[in-house]
Amino acid sequence: MRWSVASRLVRLRHPFLALALLACLLGAAAGCSEPVAEAPKPPPTYPGVSLTIGAIGDTAILAGVAAQRGEWTATRKGEIAVATDAARTVENAGDLDVLVFPAQDLGALIDRNLLAVIPNAVVLPEAPAPEGAKPADRKSEASEDREAEGFQYMDVAPAFREQVSKYGSDRYALPIGGSTLILAYRRDAFTAEANVKAAKEQGLSLEPPATWAQLDALARFFQGRDWDGDGTPGFGLAAALGKDAEGVADATFLARAASLGQHRDHYSFLFDADDLAPRVVTPPFVEALKAIAAWKAVGPPGVEAFDVAAARAAFREGKVAMLIDRAEKAAEWSSDKAVAGAPLPGSERVYEPARKTWDAGGSINRPTYLPFGGGWLVGVRRGIADEKRAAAFDLALYVAEADVANRILAERAFPMLSVRASQMGRGLPDPSSARNVDPRSWSGAVSRSLMAERVLPGLRIPDAGGYLTDLSAGRVAAMAGKAPDEALRDVAAAWTARSKTLGVPRQLWHYRRSLNTLATLPEPPARDK
Numbered sequence: 001m002r003w004s005v006a007s008r009l010v011r012l013r014h015p016f017l018a019l020a021l022l023a024c025l026l027g028a029a030a031g032c033s034e035p036v037a038e039a040p041k042p043p044p045t046y047p048g049v050s051l052t053i054g055a056i057g058d059t060a061i062l063a064g065v066a067a068q069r070g071e072w073t074a075t076r077k078g079e080i081a082v083a084t085d086a087a088r089t090v091e092n093a094g095d096l097d098v099l100v101f102p103a104q105d106l107g108a109l110i111d112r113n114l115l116a117v118i119p120n121a122v123v124l125p126e127a128p129a130p131e132g133a134k135p136a137d138r139k140s141e142a143s144e145d146r147e148a149e150g151f152q153y154m155d156v157a158p159a160f161r162e163q164v165s166k167y168g169s170d171r172y173a174l175p176i177g178g179s180t181l182i183l184a185y186r187r188d189a190f191t192a193e194a195n196v197k198a199a200k201e202q203g204l205s206l207e208p209p210a211t212w213a214q215l216d217a218l219a220r221f222f223q224g225r226d227w228d229g230d231g232t233p234g235f236g237l238a239a240a241l242g243k244d245a246e247g248v249a250d251a252t253f254l255a256r257a258a259s260l261g262q263h264r265d266h267y268s269f270l271f272d273a274d275d276l277a278p279r280v281v282t283p284p285f286v287e288a289l290k291a292i293a294a295w296k297a298v299g300p301p302g303v304e305a306f307d308v309a310a311a312r313a314a315f316r317e318g319k320v321a322m323l324i325d326r327a328e329k330a331a332e333w334s335s336d337k338a339v340a341g342a343p344l345p346g347s348e349r350v351y352e353p354a355r356k357t358w359d360a361g362g363s364i365n366r367p368t369y370l371p372f373g374g375g376w377l378v379g380v381r382r383g384i385a386d387e388k389r390a391a392a393f394d395l396a397l398y399v400a401e402a403d404v405a406n407r408i409l410a411e412r413a414f415p416m417l418s419v420r421a422s423q424m425g426r427g428l429p430d431p432s433s434a435r436n437v438d439p440r441s442w443s444g445a446v447s448r449s450l451m452a453e454r455v456l457p458g459l460r461i462p463d464a465g466g467y468l469t470d471l472s473a474g475r476v477a478a479m480a481g482k483a484p485d486e487a488l489r490d491v492a493a494a495w496t497a498r499s500k501t502l503g504v505p506r507q508l509w510h511y512r513r514s515l516n517t518l519a520t521l522p523e524p525p526a527r528d529k
Helices: 002-011 015-030 059-067 069-076 103-111 158-164 187-191 193-201 212-222 248-261 283-298 308-316 327-332 386-400 402-409 439-450 464-479 484-502 504-514
Strands: 050-056 079-088 098-102 174-178 181-186 235-238 320-326 339-343 347-352 357-365 368-370 375-380 455-457
Touching: 050 059, 050 386, 059 069, 059 079, 059 098, 059 402, 069 079, 069 386, 098 103, 098 386, 103 375, 103 464, 103 504, 158 174, 158 368, 158 375, 158 455, 174 386, 174 402, 181 187, 181 248, 181 327, 181 439, 187 193, 187 320, 187 339, 212 235, 212 283, 212 320, 235 283, 235 308, 248 283, 248 308, 248 320, 248 347, 248 368, 248 464, 283 347, 283 464, 283 484, 308 320, 308 327, 320 327, 327 339, 327 439, 339 439, 375 386, 386 402, 464 484, 484 504
Parallel strands: 050 079, 050 098, 235 320, 368 455
Antiparallel strands: 098 375, 174 375, 181 320, 181 339, 347 357
């Protein structure tokens, strides 16, 4: 039969087609034909299932989620209710099936047993069966198993894949978007011929600083100088230094302290991982707070009371040459002049807490500190009824999938950064909103920060917000003139009291667990009665 078909093609004067067919037939006969790719599996369906998704904290993040729900409902045959009526807290989120939340609240949610563990089978495409294996030989880790090609697990930056979304070795959530601080600067201030000449005479190079000491020197250089040629003196640096509801002021302090106090050989940072003793009274934190308090002399009048909105305004209006801010807030920097971005600097020395000495002479210590515990996550409530569980995992996966998350990032109501390596280099999620912000340097700063060798997510233990409120009070006191070491002793006392109220053994378990690397028991100690 095969030969007769080929011979007919030859007689019909299609020699090339006949030869191609003969080659295919011979290949098939020899057993070397190419395998036919399987068609993509259709998504699972959940007819009759209705899920409620809501947010802990700012409900503005739900605008992007709500805009993307139509595809899920159309393909899965289920229903989604978006709880935009009011922001939930950890205490009243029990009515949600799927939760969107800042990673800072991860420990508190786990402490209340509100989150289900997300099995690897949910996020990893099913492994191919060994040759000759029967379908029954392929066992999933969970009944919610599904092909997860759209999630593209390995494209997620390691810090979010293995740290931010995990607590210990268990994954409790999937990352949607991230946050990181970068240095924004006026390009004309760094390139104007008069500035370059004057800086050279002072032994300075007008380029993004590699160390905090270099940043301090640049801020002093620009302070009081007409660096933009408008005929009036300008200022060096704008940063959130006072009370700041957005948390950028605290994150800035902790980012500088991390370069001094997050040793390469240690995982813990804010607390001693053996007894939960606060480390904020140690030399790296004191030195960082002294240095930041000194920024009062290199900013506009009243900078010591600036929140981040005031700092952005000063930069946007052309009053200061440099700004420290969340990268995703680039739309609020826009001006008539070009703005560039760079990663935050590091330190030439780092404190070794066990020996209580400074290590120097190596490479610049430049860990990335991530505010909000790292970014924003989506998880599934623990204890959902069986008929809903698979749908809830599927919805969480859908929200975090590459294409859907990318569309959510473009929503102006709640700016976030991509957590995916392939998307970090594409520039601003919404370039039209950030006029004159250089997308290339911005992308480079974000990529280098989020893909750094060492990334330090912010505090994620129960009542993380309370600990940061204590820290903020001490930091603001130092800006108002209190000695930094005295202000930090007050912070340490407040932290110790807070931990005692919550239960030191249980909080210590959470802190060790939140570091993702230290051994802990499977369950935390019982709460103190």
